[in-house]
Amino acid sequence: MYKIERKTIVENVKRMLLESVKTLDKEVLDSFEKSRENEDNPLAKSILDKIIENHEIANSKDIPLCQDTGLVVCFLEIGRELNFDYDLEDAINTGVSQAYIDGYLRKSVVKHPLNRINTLDNTPAVIHHSFIPGNRLIIHIAPKGGGSENMSALKMLSPSDGKEDIVNFILETIKKAGGRPCPPLIVGVGIGGNFEKVAWLAKKAILRPLGDVTENEIDRNLEIELMEKINKLDVGPMGLGGVTTCIGVKVNSYPCHIASLPVAVNLQCHSARKNEVILVGKEINDTDNR
Ligand code: SF4
Incomplete structure (x- = not known):
């Protein structure tokens, strides 16, 4: 022992x-820098600048x-x-x-x-x-x-709903949340299990490294599709428009009951501390x- x-x-x-x-992970900071370059929207660019500057101040002043x-x-x-x-x-x-x-x-x-x-x-x-x-x-x-946690959501879909309804539920959740969860977000998605397991899966997903690529092909394709669609919602940094609504989508799945299709989405704000x-x-x- x-x-x-x-x-x-x-x-x-x-x-x-x-x-x-x-202190944020380097990959999160790098992603903010890269997103800043991709933004044409001046307001979105300036908010990303402020987020990066905020990190520098927190580090240098130890706050x-x-x-x-x-x-x-x-x-x-x-x-x-x-x-x-x-x-x-x-x-x-x-x-x-x-x-x-x-x-x-x-x-x-x-x-x-x-x-x-x-x-x-x-x-x-x-x-x-x-x-x-x-x-x-x-x-x-x-x-x-608390702000990003409050905008998270869980839904017990029917098995006949399928992938499209999962995607729509996640997009609706993020659109409805707007600036309140302090985007750019990391979006953790859980699919399967049951009521409590799916929330656990979504929470665990936001802790995965940004560069982590899941082995499961279905989940991997969903991550790619969701990332693209979420960033077309024009929510943008702090909800003021732009193409950087999220910097990562992580999907974790688990077997479930034949009668169920649980989905949970846990939102992580730009203060993606872990x-x-x-x-x-x-x-x-x-x-x-x-
Ligand atoms: S940045 Fe995150 S922790 Fe800070 S107020 Fe926004 S949601 Fe809350």
């Missing part, structure tokens, strides 16, 4: 969040990219040979709490959706688990903004375990 110290997890979660609220520093979403891939003698979720939440308190980040989580009392440290995170072979723990983390770490467990002696 293998073990990862609790403090290693706490420190890494804290570090990843403090980094991610101030967040956006006032909304998000609700933390965390995907854990847990090696089956790892042994935890502590509460893993509590370790994740301790890292979140330390990042938001020590980093002076906005605390955006309330205890109950109706009493709206702030938890004061941005906990709890939304944590998803899956198991992988071996002794590694992979932590994917994303401080997810981070990940791979932690390797240290071997525990048999005597340590007794």
Whole structure:
């Protein structure tokens, strides 16, 4: 069996969040630069300039990219040979709490959706688990903004609806959202599974690297078609027109019931913050375990 110290997890979660609220992935920034060159619309060009400049300021002044520093979403891939003698979720939440308190980040989580009392440290995170072979723990983390999350949508289509209705539902969702999810977007799409699985698929999709090409041919073709159609909607950067409504579309699919065709679309704003770490467990002696 293998073990990862609790403090290693706490420190890494804290570090990843403090980094991610101030720094975007290079591929996202490169995509903004490239989109800027493709835009004829002067307003769209100028908004992309501001987004790029905003990133430079956040980096140089060590401040967040956006006032909304998000609700933390965390995907854990847990090696089956790892042994935890502590509460893993509590370790994740301790890292979140330390990042938001020590980093002076906005605390955006309330205890109950109706009493709206702030938890004061941005906990709890939304944590998803899956198991992988071996002794590694992979932590994917994303401080997810409320504006883009609110414009996300889920629909239980009928199997007879097919691809065209999936595409129309996604296009309608993005058109209706306009500037509210702060485009340019990364569009995560889930297809299949059931009601809860499809939302999970869509959320997981926005964490895929922009350059990631899915192996599934149906999903890959859908990504290409959607990217083209979304960027023809003329929503544009911050909803003010242009050809850069999205910089990426990622589709994740899963088998589903013969009677169902669930579809979910999760929108990620231009503050596309995410981070990940791979932690390797240290071997525990048999005597340590007794
Ligand atoms: S949607 Fe994104 S960019 Fe817009 S306010 Fe929220 S976190 Fe900030």
